[in-house]
Amino acid sequence: MLNMAKPTPREQWIDVNGYRLWVQIHPAPASPDERAPLVFLHEGLGAIGFWRDLPARLARQTGRAAVVFDRRGYGRSSPCTEMRQIDYLHVEAYQFFPPLLDRLNIQKAVLIGHSDGGSIALLFGAKFPQRCTGIVTEAAHVFVDETTLTGIREAVTAYRGKLRPRLKRYHGEQTDAVFFAWADTWLAPWFRAWRITDDIAGVQCPVLAIQGADDPYGEPAQVEAIVHSVAGPARPLIMPGVGHAPHLEAREAFTAALVEFAENLKE
DSSP states (O other): OOOOSOOOOEEEEEEETTEEEEEEEEOOOOOSSOOOOEEEEOOTTOOGGGGTTHHHHHHHHHSOOEEEEOOTTSTTSOOOOSOOOTTHHHHIIIIIHHHHHHHTTOSSEEEEEETHHHHHHHHHHHHOGGGEEEEEEESOOSBOOHHHHHHHHHHHHHIIIIIHHHHHHHHGGGHHHHHHHHHHHHHSGGGGGOBOTTTTTTOOSOEEEEEETTOTTOOTHHHHHHHHHOSSOEEEEEETTOOSOHHHHTHHHHHHHHHHHHHTOOO
8 A cells, every 4th residue: 555644745946958947856655656647737827836735636646756847938947048939849848858757867757738738748758658648638739720719818817917917926036027928939930830630640649638628718619629639549528518628626536537547657
């Protein structure tokens, strides 16, 4: 039986390509084998804190270590000094995520990505299939849809009210840069052409694609496209009455789905 005591997470800075990334590691409970860790990739406005206690809970329930980090430009990590281009998620998946795993001595991982983080997880899994044991996407995007654009326009309005103070708790002085890098990129006319369905065809590991049926930032067609684009076994999970953050809005059902997914992985 797994030790259900709550271990203390380890926190550290990791230097990657000239940036300092803030990393939090929840150790795995004692288990007879060393399983691939869970690595979390946050959303486009997110940070470590957006996951709440999910990494710690999943570490205890799956027997796998859980790694959470702030991408460059987010949370406590270094500000991002580059202007975003149409391939900004590819850059994260191909140039920054692999060396982070290397510095953490992670050869293979189970990736859990929310929104932008889910897109990064799929891109990484296709480019480096030998390093992925499984991928869980939560509200990930693989193309630009009208629901996404409408939701972002509404977020721009909300940012002038209560949204900015809420985000500042996580991003501090980087808050405006985080928000407008996300909103301005997705709303730019040149970004309408963004689509990664062909880019993720190389994903060979099992995929669980989750989305809330009432997600204001994406249509169910996103999940359908993910399932039909990847090469490996993929299962859709549309959660009724749930919005953009199933891990918060349907906490127990989301956790149960991830635990079941992790238990059925071979490594």
